[in-house]
Amino acid sequence: MKRSYGSKEMAFAALAGVLYAFFGLLHIVEGLGIDTGMAGLLFIPGDILGGFCLVVIGAVFLNGLREMLQGINAGVSFVYVGILMSLIFAAVYLLIMGGNLLDSLIVPDDYEGWNVMETFRPGIYLGLISLFGIFHWKDKFSLNEVLVFREGA
Amino acid sequence: MTEKITIALAGNPNVGKTSIFNSITGSKQHVGNWPGVTVERKIGKKVHNDVMMEIVDLPGTYSLTAYSLDEIIARDFIIEEKPDVVVQVIDATNLERNMYLTTQLMELGVRLVIALNMTDLALAKGDNINEKKMQEFLEVPVISTIGSKGTGIEGLLDAVTEELHKTRVTENVFNYDNQIEERAEKLGVVLDSDPYFAHYPSRWFSLKLLEGDENIIKKAKESGSYPEIQKILNETDAEILEAKVADQRYKTIQTMLRQVCNINTCRLTGSDMVDRVVTNKVLGIPIFLSLMWAAFEITFTFATPFMNMIDIFFGWMAETATTVIPVPWMASLVGEGMIAGVGSVIIFLPNILLLFFMISLMEDSGYMARAAFIMDKIMSKVGLHGKSFIPLVMGFGCNVPAIMATRTIEDTRDRLITILITPFMSCGARLPVYVLLAGAFFGRDAGVVIFSLYALGILVAVVSAKLMRSTILKGEDTPFIMELPSYKIPTLRGSLIHMWERGKIYLKKAGTIILIGVVGVWLLASIPAPGSSGTFASEEIYGTTESMIGMIGQALEPLVTPLGFDWKIAVALVFGVVAKEIVVGSMGVLYGVGDNEENLSNILAAGAMTPLAALGLMVFTLLYVPCFACIGVIKRETGSWKWTLFQLAYGTTLAWVFAFVIYQVGTRMGLLA
Numbered sequence: 001m002k003r004s005y006g007s008k009e010m011a012f013a014a015l016a017g018v019l020y021a022f023f024g025l026l027h028i029v030e031g032l033g034i035d036t037g038m039a040g041l042l043f044i045p046g047d048i049l050g051g052f053c054l055v056v057i058g059a060v061f062l063n064g065l066r067e068m069l070q071g072i073n074a075g076v077s078f079v080y081v082g083i084l085m086s087l088i089f090a091a092v093y094l095l096i097m098g099g100n101l102l103d104s105l106i107v108p109d110d111y112e113g114w115n116v117m118e119t120f121r122p123g124i125y126l127g128l129i130s131l132f133g134i135f136h137w138k139d140k141f142s143l144n145e146v147l148v149f150r151e152g153a
Numbered sequence: 154m155t156e157k158i159t160i161a162l163a164g165n166p167n168v169g170k171t172s173i174f175n176s177i178t179g180s181k182q183h184v185g186n187w188p189g190v191t192v193e194r195k196i197g198k199k200v201h202n203d204v205m206m207e208i209v210d211l212p213g214t215y216s217l218t219a220y221s222l223d224e225i226i227a228r229d230f231i232i233e234e235k236p237d238v239v240v241q242v243i244d245a246t247n248l249e250r251n252m253y254l255t256t257q258l259m260e261l262g263v264r265l266v267i268a269l270n271m272t273d274l275a276l277a278k279g280d281n282i283n284e285k286k287m288q289e290f291l292e293v294p295v296i297s298t299i300g301s302k303g304t305g306i307e308g309l310l311d312a313v314t315e316e317l318h319k320t321r322v323t324e325n326v327f328n329y330d331n332q333i334e335e336r337a338e339k340l341g342v343v344l345d346s347d348p349y350f351a352h353y354p355s356r357w358f359s360l361k362l363l364e365g366d367e368n369i370i371k372k373a374k375e376s377g378s379y380p381e382i383q384k385i386l387n388e389t390d391a392e393i394l395e396a397k398v399a400d401q402r403y404k405t406i407q408t409m410l411r412q413v414c415n416i417n418t419c420r421l422t423g424s425d426m427v428d429r430v431v432t433n434k435v436l437g438i439p440i441f442l443s444l445m446w447a448a449f450e451i452t453f454t455f456a457t458p459f460m461n462m463i464d465i466f467f468g469w470m471a472e473t474a475t476t477v478i479p480v481p482w483m484a485s486l487v488g489e490g491m492i493a494g495v496g497s498v499i500i501f502l503p504n505i506l507l508l509f510f511m512i513s514l515m516e517d518s519g520y521m522a523r524a525a526f527i528m529d530k531i532m533s534k535v536g537l538h539g540k541s542f543i544p545l546v547m548g549f550g551c552n553v554p555a556i557m558a559t560r561t562i563e564d565t566r567d568r569l570i571t572i573l574i575t576p577f578m579s580c581g582a583r584l585p586v587y588v589l590l591a592g593a594f595f596g597r598d599a600g601v602v603i604f605s606l607y608a609l610g611i612l613v614a615v616v617s618a619k620l621m622r623s624t625i626l627k628g629e630d631t632p633f634i635m636e637l638p639s640y641k642i643p644t645l646r647g648s649l650i651h652m653w654e655r656g657k658i659y660l661k662k663a664g665t666i667i668l669i670g671v672v673g674v675w676l677l678a679s680i681p682a683p684g685s686s687g688t689f690a691s692e693e694i695y696g697t698t699e700s701m702i703g704m705i706g707q708a709l710e711p712l713v714t715p716l717g718f719d720w721k722i723a724v725a726l727v728f729g730v731v732a733k734e735i736v737v738g739s740m741g742v743l744y745g746v747g748d749n750e751e752n753l754s755n756i757l758a759a760g761a762m763t764p765l766a767a768l769g770l771m772v773f774t775l776l777y778v779p780c781f782a783c784i785g786v787i788k789r790e791t792g793s794w795k796w797t798l799f800q801l802a803y804g805t806t807l808a809w810v811f812a813f814v815i816y817q818v819g820t821r822m823g824l825l826a
């Protein structure tokens with residue numbers, strides 16, 4: 001049977017999956033108080049729960065990859081939901097950043113020596129990958145739209 | 154002279170009845186993308202073509218055989234109160250299941266008009282429905298609508314008024330096999346001869362009897378001719394007949410559908426794709442938790458700047474009030490009482506609005522039903538099922554509608570347990586207490602502390618459910634069946650409206666109950682205690698042990714001293730029973746936020762209590778007696794003071810024990826010191 005979902009989706013799932021899982025783990029490790037040496041460079045906070053969320057997104061992508069490798073075309077669903085989730089999280093982190101910025105204008109005393117980049121998070125720049133994905137597969141993203149799939153054998 | 158008529162909006166759950174109701178009447182009843190949103194009937198009015206219409210929005214029901222309370226409400230209205238016209242709202246993307254109710258309504262012989270709703274979705278799915286043919290086939294008007302946009306409503310109302318003046322429709326819509334028909338006829342003869350049954354169409358009643366509808370049999374038992382009826386019924390096995398009747402109805406529906414529409418099957422829709430992922434056995438729960446965490450982060454972090462704005466505003470107000478008002482006691486009433494008290498509650502409006510916004514998103518997207526589905530496995534471990542999970546999530550907003558939402562639970566014991574544990578879900582009104590105390594005492598870790606409180610609430614609820622299930626409320630597991638609605642992208646407007654509808658209630662509460670509450674606290678704090686020599690509202694009296702409130706507080710103090718609370722907290726907790734926000738409001742009044750720069754959280758952190766006591770206070774607020782409104786609804790929905798009192802006693806005992814352990818054990822172990 002010919003696979004209608006090919007290497008592009010799989011490559012995307014592999015890349016996004018590995019990146020999210022890896023960064024999520026870094027969050028968790030930092031959160032446990034272990035210095036990975038990458039915190040400053042990559043803006044990684046010590047945040048166990050936030051890290052868990054990124055790991056979950058990574059797992060969603062990787063599971064999609066696994067299913068597609070097994071020839072289950074509907075595995076691509078995981079890639080779409082992964083993209084959706086990563087965008088949700090990017091939005092959440094951006095809002096938090098915006099909120100902090102706004103707050104620093106309202107009560108500047110509490111924010112002395114503070115820099116907005118302190119609230120910059122990997123969830124934001126990782127989201128760019130998904131943004132690329134959503135533009136690439138844009139036409140598939142209406143939930144009401146019908147997509148034709150068959151479970152692969 | 155205008156005619157006055159009653160129109161019932163009936164249909165399966167989540168087909169858009171309330172959306173259509175809102176479009177017709179211009180009201181703003183709650184709409185959500187999950188089955189079971191409406192649980193009581195709502196009435197609205199509309200004049201159309203000189204006809205005065207009283208429109209009744211009903212809860213959803215799959216058939217006229219009702220199981221849960223919300224279904225019973227819908228069924229009873231249609232059968233007993235006989236509306237002039239029944240508008241059945243049908244989900245065009247799910248015709249077969251929806252038409253089952255149609256067959257029953259037609260048999261009942263009501264004047265029926267069909268609103269073929271969600272036609273936009275059907276079109277998008279690629280279905281092709283010929284409503285003209287459908288109308289011919291059913292001999293009932295069929296009008297296409299899009300409830301959420303208000304499309305087709307005029308036509309629907311026209312059809313209703315037209316239907317009103319038509320002569321009666323025939324009752325014999327479907328023919329069953331000979332065995333059933335013969336018995337129905339026999340029963341019909343008996344029913345026709347007994348005036349007791351005159352209220353119901355006899356063919357319909359006979360069929361219902363043959364199907365073994367418990368409610369109908371119960372009604373028949375009260376009549377004089379029951380022995381005769383029983384004799385006919387005993388000739389056959391009700392279960393076999395029930396299956397046969399249902400089978401025949403579905404066959405008729407299928408025959409019709411084949412002729413009137415062309416349904417696109419064999420395809421995986423966007424909704425199916427998302428469901429493959431979010432209801433995945435392994436990933437479902439982690440995804441749910443991640444989304445909860447995201448919602449939580451937004452609710453708390455994004456609110457901060459807006460809270461600071463409100464804080465600055467109220468600080469300025471209080472200051473202005475104290476300088477502008479010349480009479481000291483009046484300045485104190487307005488500044489320290491009203492503004493400080495109400496301000497300390499309103500400051501949490503951003504949190505509350507964001508929380509409601511998140512819940513709206515969850516409801517409107519359709520994810521709520523999935524959450525119930527995912528949690529079913531966990532819930533069944535404690536002897537409940539997924540349906541109980543929805544009220545629990547709603548409870549994060551407000552426990553009152555959450556307890557109402559339990560009406561969709563069929564089993565009465567399941568429902569009772571769910572009602573009893575819902576108050577442990579941390580509602581929006583308790584949130585101010587956490588935000589205030591966690592912010593004051595736990596600084597950077599405030600988020601984790603608050604998250605843990607929510608988790609503790611869930612844990613207590615779940616463990617309590619298990620406890621009740623295995624002791625006082627034993628029962629069997631009932632199967633969990635719930636339709637998963639298709640996902641809809643929530644509109645910003647819709648979610649904002651929902652948010653505002655609920656946020657408005659919070660604001661209104663701040664302006665009424667809470668204002669009265671804090672003024673009450675201020676008064677008690679200003680009136681000298683009997684035997685005290687101070688004068689009303691003077692500085693040596695206000696908020697000290699020399700005042701009335703001080704006296705009351707000190708009487709209560711022994712109860713809370715073991716928890717590390719002082720008398721002010723004791724008083725705040727007592728007033729908090731009126732509405733939980735008053736806990737914070739009265740603390741604002743009692744700890745005097747006066748005209749100095751310090752705000753309430755700084756004063757508290759400066760030594761009013763220890764971090765452990767603060768943690769205990771948060772847990773106490775979470776678990777103890779819910780607010781008046783909630784107590785009222787528990788009483789109404791359980792119909793029993795016994796269970797209501799049980800909930801209050803159980804919760805308060807737990808609250809005390811938890812706070813005691815946290816404070817005493819924590820202090821001994823030197824935690825958080």
Ligand SMILES: Nc1nc2c(ncn2[C@@H]2O[C@H](COP(=O)(O)OP(=O)(O)OP(=O)(O)O)[C@@H](O)[C@H]2O)c(=O)[nH]1
Nearest residue numbers: 167168169170171172185189190191213271299300
């Ligand atoms: N796309 C689309 N969505 C609709 C339409 N009508 C209603 N909806 C949506 O469908 C969902 C359910 O609508 P409600 O009006 O709450 O349905 P209900 O029948 O009252 O539901 P219950 O009270 O739970 O029985 C909501 O998310 C509505 O916004 C429609 O014609 N098209």
Ligand SMILES: [Mg+2]
Nearest residue numbers: 170171190191
């Ligand atoms: Mg409704």
